[in-house]
Amino acid sequence: MKIIDIKTFQRVDFINITGEIEKIINDSKVDNGLVCLFVPHTTASLTLNENADPSVKNDIKSKLENLIPKNDNYTHAEGNSDSHLKSSIFGASLTLIISRGRPVLGTWQGIYYCEFDGPRNRKLYIKIIKDNDSI
Amino acid sequence: MKIIDIKTFQRVDFINITGEIEKIINDSKVDNGLVCLFVPHTTASLTLNENADPSVKNDIKSKLENLIPKNDNYTHAEGNSDSHLKSSIFGASLTLIISRGRPVLGTWQGIYYCEFDGPRNRKLYIKIIKDNDSI
Amino acid sequence: MKIIDIKTFQRVDFINITGEIEKIINDSKVDNGLVCLFVPHTTASLTLNENADPSVKNDIKSKLENLIPKNDNYTHAEGNSDSHLKSSIFGASLTLIISRGRPVLGTWQGIYYCEFDGPRNRKLYIKIIKDNDSI
Numbered sequence: 451m452k453i454i455d456i457k458t459f460q461r462v463d464f465i466n467i468t469g470e471i472e473k474i475i476n477d478s479k480v481d482n483g484l485v486c487l488f489v490p491h492t493t494a495s496l497t498l499n500e501n502a503d504p505s506v507k508n509d510i511k512s513k514l515e516n517l518i519p520k521n522d523n524y525t526h527a528e529g530n531s532d533s534h535l536k537s538s539i540f541g542a543s544l545t546l547i548i549s550r551g552r553p554v555l556g557t558w559q560g561i562y563y564c565e566f567d568g569p570r571n572r573k574l575y576i577k578i579i580k581d582n583d584s585i
Numbered sequence: 586m587k588i589i590d591i592k593t594f595q596r597v598d599f600i601n602i603t604g605e606i607e608k609i610i611n612d613s614k615v616d617n618g619l620v621c622l623f624v625p626h627t628t629a630s631l632t633l634n635e636n637a638d639p640s641v642k643n644d645i646k647s648k649l650e651n652l653i654p655k656n657d658n659y660t661h662a663e664g665n666s667d668s669h670l671k672s673s674i675f676g677a678s679l680t681l682i683i684s685r686g687r688p689v690l691g692t693w694q695g696i697y698y699c700e701f702d703g704p705r706n707r708k709l710y711i712k713i714i715k716d717n718d719s720i
Numbered sequence: 721m722k723i724i725d726i727k728t729f730q731r732v733d734f735i736n737i738t739g740e741i742e743k744i745i746n747d748s749k750v751d752n753g754l755v756c757l758f759v760p761h762t763t764a765s766l767t768l769n770e771n772a773d774p775s776v777k778n779d780i781k782s783k784l785e786n787l788i789p790k791n792d793n794y795t796h797a798e799g800n801s802d803s804h805l806k807s808s809i810f811g812a813s814l815t816l817i818i819s820r821g822r823p824v825l826g827t828w829q830g831i832y833y834c835e836f837d838g839p840r841n842r843k844l845y846i847k848i849i850k851d852n853d854s855i
Contacts, residue, residue, distance in 0.1 A: 451752075451819045482586075484621055484714055486754055488817050490826030492770045497673040500627045509659045509666035510673060517652060517787060524779045531779035538767040538780060538810055540673060542829075545680050545815050547623050547712040549586045554710055556625030559677075575824055577817040579754055580853050583715050617721075619756055619849055632808040635762045644794045644801035645808060652787060675808055680815050682758050682847040684721045689845055691760030694812075718850050 456572040458565035462515065464497075464507050465563040467574070471546075471553055474576055481551045482584035487544045488575040493533035493567035495540035501560030533566035540564055548578065591707040593700035597650065599632075599642050600698040602709070606681075606688055609711055616686045617719035622679045623710040628668035628702035630675035636695030668701035675699055683713065726842040728835035732785065734767075734777050735833040737844070741816075741823055744846055751821045752854035757814045758845040763803035763837035765810035771830030803836035810834055818848065 452474055456465060475485060487496055500506040514536060524531035544561070547554040555561070563574060587609055591600060610620060622631055635641040649671060659666035679696070682689040688696070698709060722744055726735060745755060757766055770776040784806060794801035814831070817824040825831070833844060 451817055451824065484619070484712065484754070486815050486817055488824060490824065490829060492768065492776075492826065492828050498627065498677045499669055499673050503661060503663075505659075505661040506627075506666060506669050509661050510670045513653060513657065513659070513666070513670055518783060522783065524775075524783070526773060526775040526779050528773075531776060531783070534769055534776050535780045535783055538769050541676060541811060542768045543815050545621050545678050547586055547621055547710055549712075554586065554623060554625065554712075556627065556708075558627050559625060573826075575817055577754065577819075577824075577851075579714060579849060579851055581712075581714055582717065582852065619754070619847065633762065633812045634804055634808050638796060638798075640794075640796040641762075641801060641804050644796050645805045648788060648792065648794070648801070648805055676811060680756050680813050682721055682756055682845055684847075689721065689758060689760065689847075691762065691843075693762050694760060714849060716847075716849055717852065 452576040454574050456563045456574055458568035458570055461568055462511050463565040463568050466560045467563050468561045471561055475548055475553055476551055478578050480548055480578050480580045483548045483581040484579045485546050485548055486577045489542040490573055493530055493537050494572055495537045495542055495564040496544040497540045497562050497564055498559050499562060500558050502558055530567045536566040587711045589709050591698050591709055593703035593705055593707060596703055597646050598700040598703050601695045602698050603696045606696055610683055610688055611686055613713050615683055615713050615715045618683045618716040619714045620681050620683055621712045624677040625708055625710060628665055628672050629707055630672045630677055630699040631679040632675045632697050632699055633694050634697060635693050637693055665702040671701040722846045724844050726833045726844055728838035728840055728842060731838055732781050733835040733838050736830045737833050738831045741831055745818055745823055746821055748848050750818055750848050750850045753818045753851040754849045755816050755818055756847045759812040760843055763800055763807050764842055765807045765812055765834040766814040767810045767832050767834055768829050769832060770828050772828055800837045806836040
């Protein structure tokens, strides 16, 4: 398992980590298999979404905030219940296919590390499973 | 990795692909393992839900539309920011268990390809990992 | 594949199953790999979230109920369309990394079985894939 550090800069921040994941898979020399990406935090997540026009990311962030605002009738004293819910909605685990030494992604897909209670220093865990039945 | 084509017919359309996935797993002759289903698009997803009464699918689609309408205060010029958010909420990657040559599903579960910005011609990627430790 | 029984006690109930999953992985003697947890029901899910302060769980449940109430303009006659939508949002499949004989989790992460239409007797399926390339 590999562990990498991710730095986030805003309370809600989506960091494109596609390049880091491609490099780790390339370095592993695994040509075919699966990669499981895992966020060991309860107010962060992973998602796949548009890598081109940044307005998509901004619309996603603002609509999420509109549905699940930071301040609402929450009881948790830390003031980040919205972040916990957003984390469960987007999910902390993401499995991708590895083919020809690369994570399989569509043309417009980027892998995003989603911060919902930043800025913080975060971790990402990466586990690659080689498919021994493929040549 | 296998790639199949999925045709969607409405802007928001949930296509039951359980039969296609069962066939691909059966053809692979893998009895035990995992299968990763992956959508290489940023306005589509995968989900598991009820395969019997179509009113469930319709209620899910209309309640989602009510929460995240097509038209809102979005800035992305393509007019499909709602579709991008719905894609991240449902998720583009789905891992299932293979047992006795079939994807493990509950009695009422179907595998759905979820279109949020159709109609379109879509792709689905399928990777099967054989469990070499099971007999 | 292992199957375990989960009992839920309320209509919406989040059961911490971390201990059960740790025990199953420990019993399997697999030190490194992946584990896929799978819910074979269409009104239940899995999620990772805070294992310490129970107010987080309560805030998540009440905000979800506020966004997707039990009673709304649904057509499905069983009166649980909200539960089906919540199940798709949180997801019925969860993949975790196994390292040193344990599921990899952050300090504050617990694995929750999420009931959205209980109380019921539920099942959880668990499949472990050993990583034969790790020592």
